[in-house]
Structure formats: C-alpha cells, structure tokens
Amino acid sequence: MIFTNVAEATERLASPAPRTVLTGCPWQDVKAMLREVGLRPTRQRMALGWILFAKGDRHITAEMLYEEATKAKVPVSLATVYNTLHQFTDVGLLRQVAVDGSKTYFDTNVSQHHHFFVEGENALLDIPDADVVVGKTPVAPAGYEIARIDVVVRLRRKAP
Numbered sequence: 333m334i335f336t337n338v339a340e341a342t343e344r345l346a347s348p349a350p351r352t353v354l355t356g357c358p359w360q361d362v363k364a365m366l367r368e369v370g371l372r373p374t375r376q377r378m379a380l381g382w383i384l385f386a387k388g389d390r391h392i393t394a395e396m397l398y399e400e401a402t403k404a405k406v407p408v409s410l411a412t413v414y415n416t417l418h419q420f421t422d423v424g425l426l427r428q429v430a431v432d433g434s435k436t437y438f439d440t441n442v443s444q445h446h447h448f449f450v451e452g453e454n455a456l457l458d459i460p461d462a463d464v465v466v467g468k469t470p471v472a473p474a475g476y477e478i479a480r481i482d483v484v485v486r487l488r489r490k491a492p
C-alpha cells in the first residue's frame with residue numbers, strides 16, 4: 333500500500349481540476365483543457381496533451397510518452413516530457429501513480445481508483461473502485477488529514 337505524501341496531496345486536492353466538456357475535436361479539447369487549468373497551450377504541451385488525452389483513459393510512463401511523441405514526429409526531449417507530465421499533474425490533469433522507487437506512471441483518469449500492477453510485464457490496470465477493501469485507515473499525524481489512499485496490488489502470472 334502506498335500512502336501519498338499527505339501535505340502535497342492535500343495541496344493538490346485544494347484545487348481540483350475542472351474536466352473540460354469534450355467538443356469532439358481532440359485538438360480543440362486539449363487547448364480548452366489547458367486554458368481551463370491556466371497552462372499556456374504551447375506547441376509542445378498541445379502535442380503531448382493530444383497524445384495523452386486523445387485515446388481515452390491510459391497509464392503511461394515518461395519514457396512511453398517520449399517514444400510515442402518521437403514516433404509521431406513531435407520534436408521533444410525526454411526532459412521536456414518529464415516537465416510537461418509534472419506540470420499536468422500539478423494542475424490535476426493527470427494523477428501520478430508510483431509503483432516502486434523507479435517506476436512512475438501517469439494516469440489520465442484522475443478519479444479515485446486503485447491499481448493492479450503486473451510484475452514482469454510492467455502493466456498497470458485499473459481496479460474497479462467497488463472491488464477494493466481498504467483495511468483500518470491509519471491515524472494521520474496532528475494537523476494533517478488523509479487526502480487519498482492509493483492501493484497498488486501487485487500481480488504475477490500463476491505457474492502453469
């Protein structure tokens with residue numbers, strides 16, 4: 333079980349991102365989405381946003397997005413991809429899911445839900461919210477409240 337840094341999460345929760353009503357034109361949708369959260373729709377943000385959000389809910393790492401951008405002939409560096417993903421996360425367009433110290437996924441579905449992580453396949457799957465039973469919630473330190481509980485359930489293939 334991974335507990336998000338509470339102070340940071342609380343701050344993020346204070347300004348929930350309004351989700352843009354989709355117009356059916358992904359390019360216009362991305363532009364409206366960026367404007368709504370106060371990010372200037374630069375060429376790079378637009379291109380990366382379009383790759384991220386035009387295909388429905390997904391989980392993606394910075395490396396995966398960089399690869400897709402490169403294939404789509406979007407001239408960006410991996411550093412720019414990282415920065416953009418973190419900017420999108422800060423304004424609530426993405427949710428960060430840390431699987432372990434080295435692997436961070438970005439989720440385009442920012443609603444409350446938990447994840448399966450398939451070990452060895454590096455796949456992150458949504459768990460329908462109703463299916464998760466969280467045990468006793470820990471008591472937050474004085475002055476804090478629990479903003480969110482992220483559960484990552486690790487899966488491995490059964491031996492044949």
Ligand SMILES: [Zn+2]
Nearest residue numbers: 439441457458
């Ligand atoms: Zn998810």
